[in-house]
Amino acid sequence: MRRINFGEAIREALWQEMERDPQVFVYGVTVPAHSKIFGTVAGLAERFGPERCFDTPISEEAMTGFGLGAAINGMRPVHIHIRIDFLLLAMNQLVNMISTYSYSHGGNVKVPLVIRAVVGRGWGQGYQHSKSVHALFAHIPGLKVVLPTTPKDAKGLLTAAIRDENPVLFLEHRWLYWAEEEVPEEPFSIPLGEGNILRQGNDLTVVATSWMNVEALKAAEVLEKRGVSLEIVDPRTIAPFDDRLVIQSVEKTGHCIVADNDWLDCGFSAEVAARVSEKCFGRLKSPVKRIGFAPTPCPTVRCLENEFYPNAEEIIRTAEEKLGLPPIDLTKEDFYSHERKFKGPF
Amino acid sequence: MKKSVTETLKNKTENRPGLDLYRKLYLIRQAERLIIRHYPEDQMKTPMHMSMGQEATATAVCHALVTGSASGRAGSMHLAAPDKGLLCTSAVVASSIPLAVGAAFANKRKGNGRIACAFFGDGALEEGVFWESLNAASVMKLPVLFVCEDNGLAIHTKQDVRQGFKSITEVVRNFECSTFQSDSTDVEVLYRLVRQAVEAIGSEGRPSFLHLKCYRYLDHIGIQEDFDLGYRSKEEFEEWFKRDTIALQRKRLLSQGWSEAELAEEEEKINRHLEKSLRNAQAAPFPPSEDLHRGVFYETH
Ligand SMILES: Cc1ncc(C[n+]2csc(CCOP(=O)(O)OP(=O)(O)O)c2C)c(N)n1
Ligand SMILES: [Mg+2]
Numbered sequence: 001m002r003r004i005n006f007g008e009a010i011r012e013a014l015w016q017e018m019e020r021d022p023q024v025f026v027y028g029v030t031v032p033a034h035s036k037i038f039g040t041v042a043g044l045a046e047r048f049g050p051e052r053c054f055d056t057p058i059s060e061e062a063m064t065g066f067g068l069g070a071a072i073n074g075m076r077p078v079h080i081h082i083r084i085d086f087l088l089l090a091m092n093q094l095v096n097m098i099s100t101y102s103y104s105h106g107g108n109v110k111v112p113l114v115i116r117a118v119v120g121r122g123w124g125q126g127y128q129h130s131k132s133v134h135a136l137f138a139h140i141p142g143l144k145v146v147l148p149t150t151p152k153d154a155k156g157l158l159t160a161a162i163r164d165e166n167p168v169l170f171l172e173h174r175w176l177y178w179a180e181e182e183v184p185e186e187p188f189s190i191p192l193g194e195g196n197i198l199r200q201g202n203d204l205t206v207v208a209t210s211w212m213n214v215e216a217l218k219a220a221e222v223l224e225k226r227g228v229s230l231e232i233v234d235p236r237t238i239a240p241f242d243d244r245l246v247i248q249s250v251e252k253t254g255h256c257i258v259a260d261n262d263w264l265d266c267g268f269s270a271e272v273a274a275r276v277s278e279k280c281f282g283r284l285k286s287p288v289k290r291i292g293f294a295p296t297p298c299p300t301v302r303c304l305e306n307e308f309y310p311n312a313e314e315i316i317r318t319a320e321e322k323l324g325l326p327p328i329d330l331t332k333e334d335f336y337s338h339e340r341k342f343k344g345p346f
Numbered sequence: 347m348k349k350s351v352t353e354t355l356k357n358k359t360e361n362r363p364g365l366d367l368y369r370k371l372y373l374i375r376q377a378e379r380l381i382i383r384h385y386p387e388d389q390m391k392t393p394m395h396m397s398m399g400q401e402a403t404a405t406a407v408c409h410a411l412v413t414g415s416a417s418g419r420a421g422s423m424h425l426a427a428p429d430k431g432l433l434c435t436s437a438v439v440a441s442s443i444p445l446a447v448g449a450a451f452a453n454k455r456k457g458n459g460r461i462a463c464a465f466f467g468d469g470a471l472e473e474g475v476f477w478e479s480l481n482a483a484s485v486m487k488l489p490v491l492f493v494c495e496d497n498g499l500a501i502h503t504k505q506d507v508r509q510g511f512k513s514i515t516e517v518v519r520n521f522e523c524s525t526f527q528s529d530s531t532d533v534e535v536l537y538r539l540v541r542q543a544v545e546a547i548g549s550e551g552r553p554s555f556l557h558l559k560c561y562r563y564l565d566h567i568g569i570q571e572d573f574d575l576g577y578r579s580k581e582e583f584e585e586w587f588k589r590d591t592i593a594l595q596r597k598r599l600l601s602q603g604w605s606e607a608e609l610a611e612e613e614e615k616i617n618r619h620l621e622k623s624l625r626n627a628q629a630a631p632f633p634p635s636e637d638l639h640r641g642v643f644y645e646t647h
Contacts, residue, residue, distance in 0.1 A: 033502040034575045057472035057508045058439050058500055085438060089473075124392025128437040296642050302391045307638045 001182040006148075009155040009183050010040040010116075010172070014078065016187040017162045018048050021076060024162060025052040028063070028080035028116075037080055038118070038177045064090035064115070068098050068167075071113040076162060081117040083129050084171065098167045099142030110165040114158075119173045119210065119261070122305065122338045127297035132210070135267040137169050138239035144168040144192055145239040147261075149176065149213040152183045153236055156190030164192060173211040173261065175338065193237045195245040201231035204255040204319050207246050207272050208232055212259040212291075212310065218336060219315035226328055228319060238268050243275045250276050254285035255322045259315055264292040286322045291315060311335065358603035363409065365604070365612070367533045368595045370405045373616050375592055380620050382569040389628070399563035402591040403495045404465070406536035407556070410544055411463060411491075433462075439500075440466055440473035443492070447479045450488035450553075461489040461547050469500035472508055483553040484522035490553040491543060492523075497562045502577045518555045529559035531589040534598070561586035 004012070018024045025048075031037060032045040032053050045053040056063045060081070067077040081087045087094075094115075101111050120129040138145045144166055148154040154172070161168040198213055199220055208216040213234050220230035231249050235241060250256045256276050260269040269290040276288050291310045299305055312335055320327055378396050385394060397404065433449055436442040446464035453460040470476050471494065483490045494514065498505055511517055515525040524546040528539050536558065543554040563583060565572035573580040599609060 030501050030503060034577065035502075055503050055507050058469045059472045059474065061474055089438075089475075124390075126392075126437065294638055296638055299638060300392060301632060303632045303635065304638045307635045 001184065003180050004151060004183050005178055005180045006151040006154050006172075007039045007177040009151040010158055011042060011044075012183070012185075013155045013158040013162070013187075014041065014044060015047070017076075017159060018044065018052060020187065021162075022052075023074060024076045024078065025054075025070075026078045026080065027054050027056055027067075028082075029056055029058050029060075029086070030082060031055055031080055037082060037116075038174065040116075040177075041080070060086055060089035061093055064093040065097060067113045067115070068093065068101065068111065071111050071167075072101065072109055076112045076114075078114045078116060078162065081115070083120050083131075084117040084133060085120075085128050085131050087115065087117045088131075088133075094137070094143070094167075095140050099140045101142075102166065103142055111167050112162075112165050113167045114161045114164075114170055115167070116158075116170045116172060119171055121173070121175055121211070121309070124300045124302075125298070126300035130298040132171065132173075132262045134169075134171055134209070134238055134262055135271070138241070138268060138271075142167070143239060144237065146170045146192060146237050147210045148172065148236065149179075149198070149208075149210055149234050151179055151181045153190060153196065153234075155183055156188050157192065157236060159187060160189035160192050163189060168192065171210070175211055175341075176214075178341070179214075190236075193240045193242045195233055195235045195237075195242060197231065197245060197249070198234045199230065199232040201229035201253070203229050203253055204231070204257065204322060205246070205249040205253045206230050206232045206257045206259055206315060206319075208234060208259040208261075209238065209268060210261040212261045214336065215310065215312040216259055216315055218312035219319065222312070222316055222328070222330070222333055223319055226325070228323060228325070230319065235272075238271075241268075241271065241275075243272070243279070246272060246276065247279045250280045251283050254283055255319075256280075256284070256288045257315060257318050257322070258288060258290045259310060260290065260292045262292055263295060264290050265295060267292065289318050289322065291318060361599075361602055363537065364534060364595070364599055364602065367405055367409055367537060368592075368599055368609075369612060369616060370409060371401045371533055371592050371595055372613055373620070374401045374405065376613075376616055376620055380624060384624065385569045393567050394569055395567060396564045396569060397562070399586065399590075400495060400497060400560040402531050402533040402536050403493070403558045403560050405591075406533050407463065407465070407491070407493050407540050410537055410540035411461075440470035440476050442466070443470065443476055443479040444482075446490050446492075447483045447486075447488060450483065450490040451486065454488055459548075461491055461544060463491040463493060465493045465495060467500065468494060468496040468498065468505060468514075469508070470494070471514055472500075480518065480521055480523065480553075480555070487522060487552045489547045491540075491547060492518075492553060492555040494555070494557045496557060496559050498559075499562060499566070499578070501566045502572075502575060504577070515555065515557050518557075521555075522552050524550055524552065524554045525557070526554065527557040527559075531560070531586070531591045531594060533591055533595050563587075 014026060026041055026044055031041055032055055036042040067079045070077045102109055119132045134145055134147060137143050146157050146161060148157050158170060161170050206216045216232045223230055233245050233249050258269040258272045260267055269292055273288040291314050294308045298308055378398050433445050434442055443464045443466055446462040449462035515527045519525050526539055526543045530536055543556050546554050
């Protein structure tokens with residue numbers, strides 16, 4: 001099977017859904033312009049025309065309500081924000097209008113609206129270009145929230161999101177755009193609300209979201225060398241959150257680390273911890289441990305940014321502590337370095 | 347016609363702002379050139395948004411605000427002072443505009459005679475918060491100077507697909523707000539216009555709106571030219587570059603009696619100052635990791 005990257009997988013899902021259904025259209029600030037949203041909309045304007053792939057005024061709230069208006073009139077809009085931070089300007093439409101629309105109509109109206117937003121990180125993105133805040137959205141009944149990690153998931157989940165009759169937020173970590181794997185060429189969908197065992201293991205469960213799955217995989221690789229096997233559960237959809245895979249896994253391992261790509265307080269990690277303590281109470285061999293952003297706005301300078309973000313090493317140390325193992329020497333390990341991967345300007 | 351020697355000397359002494367304005371223009375241009383030179387070293391791990399080509403708008407406004415206020419020190423580069431209305435900058439389009447309205451409200455209540463100033467691009471005109479702020483300032487008759495730096499672009503998108511109105515000043519004119527506009531790149535023309543706009547705030551007892559057309563030489567982000575991207579032409583740049591603000595002002599100063607040597611000396615001073623700033627920045631230590639947690643909330647000192 002051919003390999004493509006995360007960004008290409010998203011583009012392919014959009015392309016195929018636009019081919020399949022003429023009601024699907026893609027829009028947002030700078031969408032068809034030069035940088036093509038990390039390449040994810042490349043060629044769409046040329047193929048499907050400016051009525052189905054277009055730029056908008058910088059008016060996030062209005063253009064979000066616009067999406068709702070179009071969706072309840074038979075269209076299937078995909079609204080794109082180059083950072084989640086800008087989507088926050090549309091919280092009123094999202095929380096007061098979009099999330100409540102179906103409910104206020106007794107579930108009789110379809111709201112097939114997808115909102116894609118990018119989670120920024122690194123190279124001085126700073127506190128206004130790097131939020132994830134997925135828990136903010138997942139907190140609201142009536143919104144589905146998807147956090148894809150792998151290219152294959154990105155394609156299958158976006159396809160499912162576009163075909164879904166409800167509003168779906170699709171949050172893409174910008175560092176994942178380079179991830180590559182085998183992805184089927186034909187259209188396929190992965191049901192929203194189904195988690196994924198990213199890695200089988202027996203000793204300890206790591207529930208990770210978005211980029212933190214990459215860190216968890218690295219941690220698992222390192223720990224394997226000393227005979228510790230991590231099981232990694234990627235929920236993929238955090239609202240609705242089907243906790244079955246998590247519960248099954250923790251029942252097996254008795255240990256749970258939640259590595260969330262977000263702040264911890266009142267966040268998705270707290271939701272996972274609550275469910276695990278509720279449903280696996282008697283089986284837990286140690287308390288659930290949560291790993292996430294430092295409780296500060298995201299700093300801009302590299303050295304503080306490195307402190308701000310959680311990483312594989314933190315997962316390794318936490319796992320060792322839980323299992324009562326002495327800390328392994330990590331000086332020879334080759335951890336992910338954004339420095340080597342990416343040099344500006346944005 | 348050639349001016350007499352006494353005439354040019356008179357201009358020279360009277361036109362102090364002319365030299366000060368030139369210094370500021372030159373400083374901004376050279377600071378950006380310095381950044382461009384050193385950016386590829388990857389020491390500045392951050393996106394860059396260059397203003398090259400648009401120096402005159404900020405220079406004219408800031409200079410008028412500083413010299414127009416009793417406490418101001420002309421030529422100072424520390425213009426991000428709250429009492430000048432420059433409270434913050436934001437990387438979220440239009441989001442600092444209402445802060446100026448609140449600051450103006452505070453100034454009015456205190457009766458300190460100060461105005462607040464909001465800078466924003468043409469893209470900000472598309473955000474609801476711009477209109478909400480304009481309306482609030484107008485109905486509350488607050489001393490706000492709204493400055494729209496209109497380079498016709500939002501990243502790589504031109505106005506025709508973003509804005510459904512022909513003239514922003516025509517629209518704003520219908521508010522309780524005085525309007526001023528210019529497409530000049532002549533910093534002195536702009537400086538006088540800003541002075542007028544500031545005076546109108548006092549005499550009319552309401553906000554002023556300044557619409558200034560300008561042109562961005564480089565890409566939205568980064569230090570490079572971007573004429574190869576196809577969204578704008580090099581010819582457009584060349585048209586504007588004929589009226590490059592720095593060249594214009596330099597020519598004026600020469601015609602007013604400053605010598606080439608005098609200007610070169612001024613420029614050299616600025617370049618030395620910038621080189622020193624660069625060395626300071628390079629030598630400055632990075633913050634210690636404990637700093638991460640400092641300042642989330644106000645800390646008593
Ligand atoms: C609310 C919001 N939406 C989108 C963006 C992405 N963005 C960054 S700069 C920019 C264009 C701004 O254009 P303008 O206001 O004209 O400023 P200019 O850079 O031209 O001075 C956009 C859309 C943002 N920063 N904030
Ligand atoms: Mg602009």
